[in-house]
Amino acid sequence: MPVEDECDASDFQIRVFEPKDYPAVKRLFIDGIMENVTPAFKEALLHPVNLAVLAGIAALTYALPGHLRWLGFVVATAWIAAVYWCCHMFYAIYVNDKLASEMKDIEKHFLSLPGNCYWVAEHKKLKVIGGMVAVKSCAGASKKEVITRDRKSKLSKSTPANIISAQEEMGDEGPRQNNAQSDTSHHKAECQDTAESCEMFRMIVDRQYRRHGLGVRLTQTVLDFAQEHEYKTCILGTSKAQKAAQKLYLKVGFQLIKTYTPDIKRFISVLTGAKELYFEKQL
Helix, strand or coil: CCCCCCCCHHHEEEEECCHHHHHHHHHHHHHHHHCCHHHHHHHHCCCHHHHHHHHHHHHHHHHCCHHHCHHHHHHHHHHHHHHHHHHHHHHHHHHHHHHCCHHHCHHHHHCCCCCCEEEEEEECCCCCEEEEEEEEECCCHHHCCCCCHHHHHHHCCCCHHHHHHHHHCCCCCCCCCCEEECCCCCCCCCCCCCCCEEEEEEEEEEHHHCCCCHHHHHHHHHHHHHHHCCCCEEEEEEECCCHHHHHHHHHCCCEEEEEECCCCCHHHHHHHCCCEEEEEEEC
8 A cells, every 4th residue: 555755653543452453463463573584684694603604614615626516505505594494483483472372362461451551553544554562561470471392392383384374364454564573572571570560562663654753652652651550660572683673762761671592492592693682661
């Protein structure tokens, strides 16, 4: 769908999620997470482990007889493909887990308690969803669902086809969208079990509506809600590859409080060099 040249954040109304929004929200979530694979892959190729391996392959290739050097190119290509696959799996596991849990019933997980909420940004004229964001109380955080070893094993079998089929389930409902997003944590967040803190989730803005202040408006919506509900702090998690999201959070006053390696299969962690970042803002 064409986008108006002068489109900006004021062209959107930010309102609470409604059941009719689900197809667009689901697509926004899937596309928003999976578009991070390419930047994560580019960053992973510069990881010391991969640079060392590729340098070693190059040295061995040079040492091989001329008629066998093609083997070096095959091995290097296979390694690069493995790095890309690991980057894909890093995000695909997360997507499949959330689609099977809290994203399966947004009203139950985000709208059933007064201290939680889920908003969408709807274009006033085009009536399309251009962004979304959610917040949850940290009360009971120690009891939140985590990915168990058995579940993680099942989720690790995800392939590109799993993500594509999830998109196809929605048919032609709603416009096709490309997005950017923040929350991709494979850990439980740094959300302490206290009613004084809240956690921001699903801060996603459609690609065609970025750079117009919509991300700031969505984030401010959460912060205003948090203050109204007398939260003292707001936290959020994102991945190292999501540079734009990190800049946004710093811009609105969040501070980086922790960086660590995600709780995923070791070979995925090693090949991707993935890191989780957690930010906090005092309210």
